[in-house]
Amino acid sequence: MKLKSKYTFPLLMIVLVIVLLVSIVLGAVSISLEDMRLALTHWANGKQTDSIVESVFIQIRLPRVLLCAVTGAILSVSGVLMQGLFRNPIVEPGLVGTSAGAALGASFVFVFASWFGPNIQVFVGPFLVPLFAFIGGLIATLIVYQLSKSNSRVSLTSLLLVGVAINAVALSGTGFMTYLARDPQARSISFWNLGTFTGANWFQVELVSLVALVVLFLSLKDAKKLNAFILGEEEAGYLGIDTKKLKRKILIANTAMVAIATSFVGVIGFMGLIVPHVMRLLVGSDHRKLLPASMLGGAALLLIADMGARLLLAPAEIPIGIITSLVGAPVYILLLKGNNLIVNKGGNRD
């Protein structure tokens, strides 16, 4: 079953590049490879262009596609990290409250920033929303982690129940913000509760990519420690790993990454569940391989979902969260039915 990792990575990369190109080509305005080449040369030479197609490509399509790819990578890597931390394959940022908490934090700013007037806006500028998203996401995740833990073990049942409760609280908080908001804000909050890449711009792409790279680098450095964590917290300690430090580091880095992405694109569920699951089947559970594989696979999968969102009902656009949930929920149920489903499938994995 397990592919030789020698082939897996080149294969994943080829898939990602193809999906990236197709995503750019397809859309309300279709962009050919030749347009891309021209636009990029113009852009590289610093020339202004008056071609509409080129502007659409540089200003709209490319940032959208890149933001989508990076977000997909982030959500999947986050799934891997959370699952490692909670020692359970059914955990993902949507389930443990990170995304919903981040959405609440972000919508809070969305509604109240205008009340406080422009001063705050000037002070922290475009970082205000991501910052509040981070705070919201961290609080929600910490609550779920603390409440679901008993005797240093995370019980699956309490994890699910606490997760449901915290998600409900965060969701109703966001609902309340919608209620307070004036009409145009309210519309964008609710749209963004389901996730969208409509407003993608280069600032978002840069910030999200930077955070993603830092977190991926840090977690790859800790890949061995995450592996040991699979044995159990105490056991990892016996193997020389400072588990408290590891948990703190992963929790904060991961929340920052997810919260920032969420603050720009809204809540996109189930990515962190499907991708790590599939990648575990392909490359195994060793985080040294699982993390980069999930990054590539997640980017490609969310791009495909986004193409669905843009094209299925074109010219209208479906919120992308609806698509990922439609596909993800059944996978989630499958995983729940068997923790044993994964267990029994193992067999001879050569």
Add this chain to the structure above:
Amino acid sequence: MINIENLSYKIQGKYLIQNIDCNISANELVVIMGANGAGKTTLLKMMSGSLLASNGTLLVDQKLIQSYSTQALSQKRAVLSQHYEISFPLSAREIIMMGRYPFFQSNPHEKDRAIVEEVLIQMEINHLADRNYQTLSGGEAQKVQMGRVLAQMKGGINQNKYLLLDEPVSHLDIKFQYQLLEIASAIKNEQTSVIAVLHDLNLALKFADRILFMKDGSIVHEHHKSEQIDVTVIKNVFGVDASIIELPELNRQWVCF
């Protein structure tokens, strides 16, 4: 190697370990026995450094155990626990490689790989090397975990080391119970000691250099290899009547219940 003085461990007002004194030297296989809830696992966890004393001191090589870093301790002792719960598919070989984690940064050295292969052969689990750990039987899984701690005991810096085994034979068939304890007693040497919790008194009598009998958090009796086992001790510790059969041709005693 390990010096324990007046050691106590208290949780929620209840003493799980009370005023224990004992010393464990290199080249010794010490077995801890006692009824359920006597504090065996707690004592083992204190020796592993994962539980810290409420009172008293526990010295490893003349230094307080809490003065060692997690990393330093991991190169000095290995621990086999009673239960493992693993929710992700990992091969047996990957699990055993974890025993080498204290000794390399992010990628295993050639030596680490060699040790893993050596352990696979030693534990007779070569055929399980690429199997998913989650599909192994209880006994097979236990052998893999034992392989992991064996890998952790090998190589590294030249220093005193000790191995802690909590009920290492609970899932094993008779042949492997003996084999595992033979392996355990083979690693003890001038620089290494082994401390194991066992439930089978006859197994303990065969392999142990010393048996510590625990009751209600204290060590109530110490049995040395050459001595005659005392039925009143067994009655006191386990609450059962026993009789001893001498097996002069094997130079052993056999305890019947």
